[in-house]
Amino acid sequence: MKDVAVVGVGKTRFGAFPDRDLRSLAVESIENALSDAGIGPDAVEAFYLGNFAGPSFTGQSHLAPYVAAAAGIHGVPASRYEAACASSGAAFHAAWQAVAHGIYDTVLVCGVEKMTSQPTARVAEILAMAGDVAAEGIPGATFPAIFAMIARRHMYQYGTTREHLAAIAVKNHGYGVTNPYAHLRKPITIDQALAGKPIAEPLTLYDCSLVSDGAAAVVLKAGKKGVRVLACAQTSDYVALRDKADITHLPAVKSAAEAAFKMARLTPKEIQFAEVHDCFTIAEILAVEELGFCAKGEGGSWSWSRPIPVNRSGGLKSKGHPVGATGVAQIADVSLQIRGGAAGWQLPNVEIGLAQNLGGSGGTSVVTILGRNGTT
Amino acid sequence: MKDVAVVGVGKTRFGAFPDRDLRSLAVESIENALSDAGIGPDAVEAFYLGNFAGPSFTGQSHLAPYVAAAAGIHGVPASRYEAACASSGAAFHAAWQAVAHGIYDTVLVCGVEKMTSQPTARVAEILAMAGDVAAEGIPGATFPAIFAMIARRHMYQYGTTREHLAAIAVKNHGYGVTNPYAHLRKPITIDQALAGKPIAEPLTLYDCSLVSDGAAAVVLKAGKKGVRVLACAQTSDYVALRDKADITHLPAVKSAAEAAFKMARLTPKEIQFAEVHDCFTIAEILAVEELGFCAKGEGGSWSWSRPIPVNRSGGLKSKGHPVGATGVAQIADVSLQIRGGAAGWQLPNVEIGLAQNLGGSGGTSVVTILGRNGTT
Numbered sequence: 001m002k003d004v005a006v007v008g009v010g011k012t013r014f015g016a017f018p019d020r021d022l023r024s025l026a027v028e029s030i031e032n033a034l035s036d037a038g039i040g041p042d043a044v045e046a047f048y049l050g051n052f053a054g055p056s057f058t059g060q061s062h063l064a065p066y067v068a069a070a071a072g073i074h075g076v077p078a079s080r081y082e083a084a085c086a087s088s089g090a091a092f093h094a095a096w097q098a099v100a101h102g103i104y105d106t107v108l109v110c111g112v113e114k115m116t117s118q119p120t121a122r123v124a125e126i127l128a129m130a131g132d133v134a135a136e137g138i139p140g141a142t143f144p145a146i147f148a149m150i151a152r153r154h155m156y157q158y159g160t161t162r163e164h165l166a167a168i169a170v171k172n173h174g175y176g177v178t179n180p181y182a183h184l185r186k187p188i189t190i191d192q193a194l195a196g197k198p199i200a201e202p203l204t205l206y207d208c209s210l211v212s213d214g215a216a217a218v219v220l221k222a223g224k225k226g227v228r229v230l231a232c233a234q235t236s237d238y239v240a241l242r243d244k245a246d247i248t249h250l251p252a253v254k255s256a257a258e259a260a261f262k263m264a265r266l267t268p269k270e271i272q273f274a275e276v277h278d279c280f281t282i283a284e285i286l287a288v289e290e291l292g293f294c295a296k297g298e299g300g301s302w303s304w305s306r307p308i309p310v311n312r313s314g315g316l317k318s319k320g321h322p323v324g325a326t327g328v329a330q331i332a333d334v335s336l337q338i339r340g341g342a343a344g345w346q347l348p349n350v351e352i353g354l355a356q357n358l359g360g361s362g363g364t365s366v367v368t369i370l371g372r373n374g375t376t
Numbered sequence: 377m378k379d380v381a382v383v384g385v386g387k388t389r390f391g392a393f394p395d396r397d398l399r400s401l402a403v404e405s406i407e408n409a410l411s412d413a414g415i416g417p418d419a420v421e422a423f424y425l426g427n428f429a430g431p432s433f434t435g436q437s438h439l440a441p442y443v444a445a446a447a448g449i450h451g452v453p454a455s456r457y458e459a460a461c462a463s464s465g466a467a468f469h470a471a472w473q474a475v476a477h478g479i480y481d482t483v484l485v486c487g488v489e490k491m492t493s494q495p496t497a498r499v500a501e502i503l504a505m506a507g508d509v510a511a512e513g514i515p516g517a518t519f520p521a522i523f524a525m526i527a528r529r530h531m532y533q534y535g536t537t538r539e540h541l542a543a544i545a546v547k548n549h550g551y552g553v554t555n556p557y558a559h560l561r562k563p564i565t566i567d568q569a570l571a572g573k574p575i576a577e578p579l580t581l582y583d584c585s586l587v588s589d590g591a592a593a594v595v596l597k598a599g600k601k602g603v604r605v606l607a608c609a610q611t612s613d614y615v616a617l618r619d620k621a622d623i624t625h626l627p628a629v630k631s632a633a634e635a636a637f638k639m640a641r642l643t644p645k646e647i648q649f650a651e652v653h654d655c656f657t658i659a660e661i662l663a664v665e666e667l668g669f670c671a672k673g674e675g676g677s678w679s680w681s682r683p684i685p686v687n688r689s690g691g692l693k694s695k696g697h698p699v700g701a702t703g704v705a706q707i708a709d710v711s712l713q714i715r716g717g718a719a720g721w722q723l724p725n726v727e728i729g730l731a732q733n734l735g736g737s738g739g740t741s742v743v744t745i746l747g748r749n750g751t752t
Binding site (some may be wrong): 038047052053055056060061062063064066068069074075076077078079080081082084090091093094097100101102103129130131132133134137162234235236237238239243251254255278288359363364 | 382396423428429431432435436437438439441442444445450451452453454455457458460466467469470473474477478479505506507508509510513525546610611612613615619627628631735736739740
C-alpha cells in the first residue's frame with residue numbers, strides 16, 4: 001500500500017445558517033481545502049461526498065456531481081456515500097483506500113449537511129431513519145430514546161452515573177469555547193448539565209449533540225508530505241438495537257478499532273488525543289471503551305479523569321453535528337492538531353491522533369488514525 | 377490491475393409488489409447471487425449498495441448495513457452509493473475498482489429500489505430530485521419534461537422524428553416479452569406508441585420507462601473465472617440542463633465510454649450487444665450516439681435499423697426501472713447473455729457486451745464492458 005496524507009483541510013463554521021444552502025456550504029469547505037493544499041479543482045481525480053439526508057433535509061438528490069460541478073470539479077467519478085451519521089467517514093474510507101491502492105493520486109472528500117431549515121419534529125423524524133424505522137422509529141423511539149435505553153443499561157451493568165454523563169457535556173462544552181468553528185461556544189457547569197431539560201430519561205438537553213449546518217473537506221494525496229493516514233477501517237453491525245446481543249456494546253467500533261490499530265501497528269495507549277462520536281454523552285463513553293482506551297464499563301470514570309484529550313474540538317456536543325459533515329470534520333480537526341494548525345485550541349506536542357465516526361446506534365463505524373510525518 | 381469477473385448474478389422480478397419491502401427484495405437478489413456464485417455470505421469482504429431514494433420512497437436510511445445484516449453479511453464495510461439513476465452503476469464501479477486493485481478478492485454489489493408504495497405525484501417529485509431541484513423541479517420540470525425538451529431539441533437539430541422514438545418503444549416492448557423478469561411483457565405497435573397518452577410533448581406514455589420495484593445483485597471476484605469485466609468507467613457532468621452547452625449531448629456518457637473503450641482496448645464496432653439507459657426513448661438515442669455506435673444525430677435512424685441488439689432485456693421501458701437497481705441489473709443481464717444464461721431471451725453467439733447507466737439527465741454516467749473469458 002502507498003503512503004497517504006491529508007494535504008489540505010477546509011471547513012465552514014458549524015451553526016444554524018438560515019441564508020446558506022447545502023451546496024454553498026460544501027463548496028466553501030472544498031475551496032478552503034483546495035486552497036490549503038495549494039491545488040486547483042482540476043487536480044482532483046475523484047470526488048467523494050458524504051451526506052446523510054440531503055434529499056430529506058433539502059429536497060435535492062444526486063448531490064455529488066451537483067456539488068462537484070459548482071466547485072469546478074468536472075468529469076471525474078463523483079458519488080455520494082450514505083451510512084447514516086458515518087456517511088463522510090465512509091466516504092473518507094473509500095477515498096483513502098483508492099489512494100492507498102494506487103487508483104488515484106489526488107482525491108477530495110467532502111462531508112456536508114444542512115439541517116436547520118426543517119422544523120425540530122421533522123429533524124427528529126429524519127434522524128430516526130438512521131435506525132430501524134419499522135422496529136424503532138414508527139413505534140416511537142427517536143434517537144435520544146435509543147441512546148437513553150443504552151445509557152440506562154450501561155448504568156445498570158457498570159454503575160455509570162448521571163454525573164459521568166454530565167461530566168462529558170461539561171468537558172466538551174468547555175473545549176468548544178476556544179474552537180472558532182464550533183456551533184455553541186458556551187461553557188456549562190455540572191449542575192447545569194444535571195439540571196438540563198429532560199429529553200429522554202436519563203438524557204437531558206446537555207447530553208444531546210446539536211442540530212447544525214456545516215461542511216468539511218480534506219484533500220488526500222499519495223506520499224509522505226502532509227498529515228499521514230496511518231490507518232482507516234470501516235465495519236458494520238446490526239442497525240436495530242433489538243438485534244444486538246448487548247446494547248452497551250458497539251461491535252462495529254470495536255472491530256474497526258482493532259483493524260485500524262493492527263494496520264497502524266499501534267496500541268490504544270499510543271493515541272495522544274481523539275475525536276470521538278459523541279452524538280450523546282453516553283456514546284462518548286461507549287466509544288472510549290470500544291476503542292480500547294479503557295476496560296468495558298469504565299468509560300465513565302476514565303472520561304472523568306481525562307487521561308488524554310477527547311473531543312478537544314468540542315465534539316458533536318459543542319462543535320455541532322451536521323450529520324454528513326461529522327466524519328470528515330473529525331479527521332480535519334485531528335489533522336489540524338497534528339500539524340499545529342488549531343489556532344486558539346491547539347494541543348501541545350501531539351503527533352498521533354484518532355477519529356471515530358459512528359452511524360446510527362452502531363450499524364456503521366469508521367476509525368481513522370493519523371500521525372505526523374516521521375512518527376511511525 | 378487484476379482481472380475481475382462477475383461470478384454470481386441474482387435478480388428479483390421487476391414489477392409492482394405491494395406486499396414486498398425494499399429489504400426483502402434486496403435480500404432475495406443477494407441470496408440468488410451468492411447461490412449462483414456458490415459461496416456463502418461469509419465470503420463477502422465488502423458490501424456495495426446502490427440505492428437512489430430509499431429514504432424518500434420507504435422512510436429508511438442507513439440501508440447498506442440494514443440490508444447486509446439481513447442477508448447474513450456482517451462486520452464488513454457496507455456503504456450506500458447514491459448517484460441518482462446511476463446509483464448502482466456507481467456502486468459497481470467502486471466495487472470493481474476495489475477488486476481490480478487488490479483491496480478485496482470477493483465483493484457483493486446490490487442495487488435496489490422500492491417505488492410503487494408512493495402515489496404517482498410523489499414518485500414524480502422524488503424522481504425530480506435527481507435533477508437540479510431549484511432550477512428545474514420547483515419551476516415545474518418533471519423528468520419527462522426535461523427529456524421532452526431534449527427530444528424537441530434533438531428533432532430540431534438532427535431531424536429525429538416521433539417515429540424514431542416510437543420505434544424504440546416498440547423494439548424494447550417486443551424484446552421484454554420474452555424476459556421472464558421483465559415488469560411489462562406486452563408487445564406494442566408503432567401506431568399504439570404514436571397514439572399514446574401525451575405525457576410531455578413530444579413524449580407519450582410509451583416513451584417513458586416504468587415505475588417499478590426490484591433488485592439485482594452481482595458477486596465480483598478477482599481472477600479469470602466467470603464473465604470478465606473488461607472495463608468500467610464513471611464520470612460526471614452538470615446536473616442542471618441549463619448549465620450544458622448543448623442539451624442533446626451527454627458529455628458524461630461520452631467520456632465514460634471513451635475511457636472504457638480505451639481500458640478494454642476495444643472500439644464501439646466490437647460491441648455485439650448493449651443494455652443502455654432508456655429511461656425515455658430519446659435517452660436511448662442519445663446513448664447510442666454518445667457510446668459511438670453511430671455519429672451524433674443519427675441515433676434515431678441507427679436504432680431503427682437495429683444493427684446490434686440494444687436492450688434485449690426489454691430495457692428500462694419494458695423490463696422496468698427500479699431506479700437504484702437499474703445499473704446492476706444491466707450488468708447482470710449482459711453477464712447472463714455472455715454466459716448463455718438468458719433462458720428464453722438468449723442472444724446467439726455473443727461474447728462482448730456493454731452496459732450504460734445514466735444518472736438524472738446526465739450528471740453521472742457509468743459504462744461497463746463485459747466479455748467472455750478468453751475473448752480479449
